[in-house]
Amino acid sequence: MKKIVGVLVAGVLSLGTAVWGGEWIRVNQLGYLPASPKVAVYMSDEAVDVESYALVDDCTGEEVMRFDNPRPTAVWGQMQRTYRLDFSGCNRPGIYRLRAGKTFSPRFVIGPRVYDGTADFILRYMRQQRCGFNPFERDSCHTHDGYIVYHPIRSGQHIDVRGGWHDASDQLQYVTTSANATYQMMFAYLKNPEVYGDAYDANGLPGANGIPDIVDEIKWGLDWLNRMNPSRGEMYNQIADDRDHKGFKLPSQDDIDYGWGKGLGRPVYYCSGEPQVRGEFTNATTGVASTAGKYASCFALGAQVLADYYPEMADTLLAKARDAYRHGVEHPGVCQTASVVSPYIYEECNWTDDMELAAAQLYLSTGESSYLQAAVEYGRFEPVTPWMGADSARHYQWYPFINLGHYHLAGVDDRRVSREFTRNLRSGLERVLERAQDNPFLNGVPAIWCSNNLTAAVATQCRLYRELTGDDRYREMEASLIDWLFGCNPWGTSMITELPLWGDYPVDPHTPLIALKVGTTVGGLVDGPVYASIFNNLRGVRLSREDPYVPFQSADVVYHDDMQDYSTNEPTMDGTASLSYLLSSLQREGIETAGPDRNEYACGGIVRTDRSQRQISLVFTAADKNDGAQRILETLEKCGVQGSFFFTGEFYERFPQTVQALHKAGHYVGAHSDGHLLYCAWERRDSTLIDQSLFEQDMQAVYGRMSRAGIDPSQTRIFIPPYEYYNETIAAWARGMGLRIVNFTPGTWTNADYTTPDMKNYRSNRAIYNRVMEVEKREGLNGHILLFHLGTDERRTDKFYDRYLERLIRTLQKRGYIFTTLPEAVGK
Incomplete structure (x- = not known):
């Protein structure tokens, strides 16, 4: 169980610190729609008088708005002071914290998509509660239900x-x-x-x-x-009835005997219109x-x-x-x-x-x-x-x-x-x-x-x-x-x-x-x-x-x-x-504010943009290699294409000139993590290898480097995970920091441009190019995200960016595709 009291670090994404204190600010952790009322609650176990409070940009550490109208409210339990902190005046999307007294709130998002997916999310529990066939267990339960009770003539009979x-x-x-x-x-x-x-x-x-x-x-x-x-x-x-309550059991393991044998059928109560009693208790049916x-x-x-x-x-x-x-x-x-x-x-x-x-x-x-x-x-x-x-x-x-x-x-x-x-x-x-x-x-x-x-x-x-x-x-x-x-x-x-x-x-x-x-x-x-x-x-x-x-x-x-x-x-x-x-x-x-989300998702990350649009996004990732930077930059300029680039903290430190050249040319420059961590096990994707604190520290570090490189963290909220590998947990942690995970559209093999001939998954440049063309012919590339690497191992002597990148772009342009940056493609 996490208890988060915010600690602000100016100029970078700030990190929640798990500590107890005497002051707390409670917020809607999911976030706020831009036009909705926004009121947090300040609590203190001491008689602290709060005269003002501030809304702080979590990315830059700058104070966005100051308020002088905290509303004092009644005590709650051990809390000697409580205030309602109204910040409804802010409707600008972003990632924020509130500061009041000596404490900060947890970070929260203001934006039109904070509730996206939540209506479907709660259906997970409904499916988990299913009787008959239970999809959580992938097994059936209570298949013998049941036997009628309280019916004037059918009691004891079986009913499906x-x-x-x-x-x-x-x-x-x-x-x-x-x-x-x-x-x-x-x-x-x-x-x-x-x-x-x-x-x-x-x-x-x-x-x-x-x-x-x-x-x-x-x-x-x-x-x-x-x-x-x-x-x-x-x-x-x-x-059934409360004779069920004989310890915890999974539905498929329910073997309670109601009189027809262990697990062989439960009582089905007929609506008799009269009080019904079993044991010592009688209900008040009328x-x-x-x-x-x-x-x-x-x-x-x-x-x-x-x-x-x-x-x-x-x-x-x-x-x-x-x-x-x-x-x-x-x-x-x-x-x-x-x-x-x-x-x-x-x-x-x-x-x-x-x-x-x-x-x-x-x-x-x-x-x-x-x-x-x-x-x-x-x-x-x-x-x-x-x-x-x-x-x-x-x-x-x-x-x-x-x-x-x-x-x-x-x-x-x-x-x-x-x-x-x-x-x-x-x-x-x-x-x-x-x-x-x-x-x-x-x-x-x-x-x-x-x-x-x-x-x-x-x-x-x-x-x-x-x-x-x-x-x-x-x-x-x-x-x-x-x-x-x-x-x-x-x-x-x-x-x-x-x-x-x-x-x-x-x-x-x-x-x-x-x-x-x-x-x-x-x-x-x-x-x-x-x-x-x-x-x-x-x-x-x-x-x-x-x-x-x-x-x-x-x-x-x-x-x-x-x-x-x-x-x-x-x-x-x-x-x-x-x-x-x-x-x-x-x-x-x-949706009425931002429009429908037409992106397609896998494990909580966007893997394809609007497939109704004849658009493609070229993205490039790099951790420690830079050999293709100049050629890629020249090719994109020649073809009139804007790309999206995602770098690790090491890359930002080692190749600042490349970063500046890309940024100056108008390409999107974003994060690929700081330490290029492996987030989840290769053999079991749902097994997360890091904790939330380490994830946030790592992202805080890379955004710090980006900020020092002159890139505004608040304008670079799209993130490609290291190894292009993540799970729903990582995607949720990223969302909590105001980030959107994006990954390549599977099937075109472009992400294999780093492979070398000694690898089992090696793909030659010709194979990659032909594969893209096959997919385009078969189903089209609308909304595709094609991912390449800015640099590759020297053992790969045939570099895709040398001979094939321009050819690929020109061919697809002739076929009517427009190349867009990821922020344009994924929308708000």
């Missing part, structure tokens, strides 16, 4: 309900949370389809299948819901409508989402949506989950919100006015989701945490209805904002179990309200809640595993993957802080090691990055899915 997602770090499955997760993803996809990529197939394994990955995940959820509602009036609510409404809304929206990909299933889903809705009308009330050995269940108490959403979605899908009238009537039963503004609530008592039915009704073409439900949305936000006034982080969410899910819900409601009305009064709270999830909180940690990978994030989440040392919950949103009273009173909660967050805990609220604390550090499937709309909207906002 394979699929879906495991709920959290156990392997239970609930319609309550799975339906909400499915709906949240569908809602996000229809709002922001342009942000989602296709890198995985329907089974969640690497490989595009022509369908956006989020639609693959949605289909996985809808297939399961379809099985759990096999016929009209036959609905099931849950698979009906079926809460579950029926969730089925209906998912099926209705699913019909729309799947229409282009699975039209037959889409038709079936719309019919099932109508049936599910009617069943909810006929069986009002709430259907709670069941437990056997502990008192912990999802204690959902409201159901009219589910029926409201179902009716609203059916109205949007069919245009039938009777559904609109019913949605309004259901919506009036609960104008504001009751937890909003409250100090506490039971576990999932008011669920889902956001009422998207209100949002749909606020957008209908009926002024009276629209005004009423817009007012309802505003009323909920007002309650949360009122409660947030004394919080340094402007977070008015109660610290109940799964508080991060509530935080995501309020931020979503803020944004939806703003989009509907144009009213910005809650925009600062919206931004603060998003920032909270990415590190602007008392503990200075992101609440999403490995997002961002360069920051502080949960490294010890409550999961069998950690316990069994086989991985972690990448992309999963953890539960979040809870009241100390909850932590102290839950069964089985404890800490397994010394708490590194001790200085930031309060007597009232705690968060622990500890595997044994399932109350604050367990990722949840529905909480993760609830981020879909927020992250996709933030990414879309960036």
